[in-house]
Amino acid sequence: xxxxxxxxxxxxxxxxxxxxxxxxxxxxxxxxxxxxxxxxxxxxxxxxxxxxxxxxxxxxxxxxxxxxxxxxxxxxxxxxxxxxxxxxxxxxxxxxxxxxxxxxxxxxxxxxxxxxxxxxxxxxxxxxxxxxxxxxxxxxxxxxxxxxxxxxxxxxxxxxxxxxxxxxxxxxxxxxxxxxxxxxxxxxxxxxxxxxxxxxxxxxxxxxxxxxxxxxxxxxxxxxxxxxxxxxxxxxxxxxxxxxxxxxxxxxxxxxxxxxxxxxxxxxxxxxxxxxxxxxxxxxxxxxxxxxxxxxxxxxxxxxxxxxxxxxxxxxxxxxxxxxxxxxxxxxxxxxxxxxxxxxxxxxxxxxxxxxxxxxxxxxxxxxxxxxxxxxxxxxxxxxxxxxxxxxxxxxxxxxxxxxxxxxxxxxxxxxxxxxxxxxxxxxxxxxxxxxxxxxxxxxxxxxxxxxxxxxxxxxxxxxxxxxxxxxxxxxxxxxxxxxxxxxxxxxxxxxxx
Numbered sequence: 261x262x263x264x265x266x267x268x269x270x271x272x273x274x275x276x277x278x279x280x281x282x283x284x285x286x287x288x289x290x291x292x293x294x295x296x297x298x299x300x301x302x303x304x305x306x307x308x309x310x311x312x313x314x315x316x317x318x319x320x321x322x323x324x325x326x327x328x329x330x331x332x333x334x335x336x337x338x339x340x341x342x343x344x345x346x347x348x349x350x351x352x353x354x355x356x357x358x359x360x361x362x363x364x365x366x367x368x369x370x371x372x373x374x375x376x377x378x379x380x381x382x383x384x385x386x387x388x389x390x391x392x393x394x395x396x397x398x399x400x401x402x403x404x405x406x407x408x409x410x411x412x413x414x415x416x417x418x419x420x421x422x423x424x425x426x427x428x429x430x431x432x433x434x435x436x437x438x439x440x441x442x443x444x445x446x447x448x449x450x451x452x453x454x455x456x457x458x459x460x461x462x463x464x465x466x467x468x469x470x471x472x473x474x475x476x477x478x479x480x481x482x483x484x485x486x487x488x489x490x491x492x493x494x495x496x497x498x499x500x501x502x503x504x505x506x507x508x509x510x511x512x513x514x515x516x517x518x519x520x521x522x523x524x525x526x527x528x529x530x531x532x533x534x535x536x537x538x539x540x541x542x543x544x545x546x547x548x549x550x551x552x553x554x555x556x557x558x559x560x561x562x563x564x565x566x567x568x569x570x571x572x573x574x575x576x577x578x579x580x581x582x583x584x585x586x587x588x589x590x591x592x593x594x595x596x597x598x599x600x601x602x603x604x605x606x607x608x609x610x611x612x613x614x615x616x617x618x619x620x621x622x623x624x625x626x627x628x629x630x631x632x633x634x635x636x637x638x639x640x641x642x643x644x645x646x647x648x649x650x651x652x653x654x655x656x657x658x659x660x661x662x663x664x665x666x667x668x669x670x671x672x673x674x675x676x677x678x679x680x681x682x683x684x685x686x687x688x689x690x691x692x693x694x695x696x697x698x699x700x701x702x703x704x705x706x707x708x709x710x711x712x713x714x715x716x717x718x719x720x721x722x723x724x725x726x727x728x729x730x731x732x733x734x735x736x737x738x739x740x741x742x743x744x745x746x747x748x749x750x751x752x753x754x755x756x757x758x
Contacts (some may be wrong), residue, residue, distance in 0.1 A: 272334050277341030281421055289460050300331050306660030310449045322358035332369035340376040352393045359397040363404035366672045371648040373407050375462040380412040380474055380537040388535055400522040408470040409462045414537035417558040418452025423658025424562050431490045436499045443484045447537045450478030451558035457550045473544040480538055489555055580753055597723050599710040599734055605703055607749030609695045612704040613674045615744035616693045620663040621651035628733055644684040687712055708738040
């Protein structure tokens with residue numbers, strides 16, 4: 261970063277939230293500046309392919325104190341960048357427990373500094389549940405006796421951020437918008453690049469004890485102003501019709517229908533937006549050499565870097581975007597229910613795998629996309645992720661990628677990919693595709709396998725109730741993939757001949 265010199269023998273840094281939107285981008289900054297980084301991850305396999313060779317990935321869970329102590333050995337500075345925006349249920353108790361475990365482990369390991377990213381908002385009885393929980397996390401971290409540098413930020417503007425993606429989707433899709441009160445609440449958005457500068461500079465800023473810094477951009481605006489500025493830059497005419505009240509639940513369902521957000525995230529976001537998030541303490545400007553940009557430049561930068569940065573990280577890539585991971589300990593699953601289908605294609609394996617690698621997102625699921633959307637809407641109403649997360653890259657998959665309501669659990673490019681479902685289900689589900697050479701080395705064989713592990717009678721009833729629909733969808737999907745693979749193979753063959 262500008263003004264900060266590379267430190268060749270810097271103390272090791274622990275980064276939590278490295279699968280998330282901000283954490284993944286901060287990791288790239290730390291790696292580029294030559295810092296020795298250790299990432300904490302519940303699922304290290306989701307992260308190892310995404311980090312530099314010198315970066316460590318340690319298995320750890322914030323709800324498991326012992327795993328944190330092991331991961332913090334030799335750490336000087338620890339970033340706490342986890343949050344509960346995508347979690348299900350009442351998240352405050354879990355957030356407090358995570359923060360307490362982290363604080364205790366950091367103290368035991370001799371960590372000298374914790375850098376924490378919280379939320380901006382004026383303390384008081386009307387503070388939202390989400391922001392109050394963010395405050396409590398900061399208090400718990402400071403109770404460790406370790407120096408804590410807490411940044412409090414408002415809306416983050418950058419391609420792939422939850423707020424920018426919401427604004428973009430609303431403006432692009434709706435010529436006329438009914439806008440509830442939260443659209444006019446004042447905020448002080450900060451560009452992602454400016455926020456990263458603050459987080460990075462937190463490594464070396466002099467710190468005697470603990471400090472809280474409020475950080476924001478150059479402009480105080482509202483979500484309505486952000487939408488108007490985005491529309492201006494896109495050359496779009498948009499009309500906003502304010503209404504005096506619209507409940508957070510109805511607002512969140514509305515957002516789930518027309519934006520990449522789903523209801524659970526939308527409710528927490530809207531709940532937080534009832535509070536003004538404006539910088540009241542300007543001390544960050546004096547303590548840090550950062551000149552934050554205004555919303556016009558921030559939106560222009562997000563649009564300019566959209567393809568590159570969106571593929572790098574987005575809010576829905578974080579494992580937390582799937583909600584609270586169910587604890588299946590002690591749950592008795594029934595016998596696995598399996599649907600396997602195979603189809604031969606004329607294309608060689610490498611080409612036959614390409615349609616599979618494009619599955620989901622804008623490419624759809626090769627059959628009855630309206631049924632997938634309908635199932636996603638049902639999931640949305642149930643508080644699930646729906647199908648609007650899309651995918652990070654249109655033509656390739658990697659372990660850990662979110663693809664609509666699935667997560668890539670395993671991937672061998674050109675041969676196999678397995679997705680685990682993150683929708684609301686009475687059990688666990690997987691969808692796997694394998695491509696193998698055909699008999700005699702001619703063409704390929706595509707195998708599609710759907711697996712469901714039901715929980716109790718309810719899980720079995722669910723499977724057999726939806727089986728007629730599943731059978732039609734699975735049959736149509738593999739035929740659609742085969743058709744796309746054969747078409748791709750013919751196009752390649754024609755291109756070689758010419």
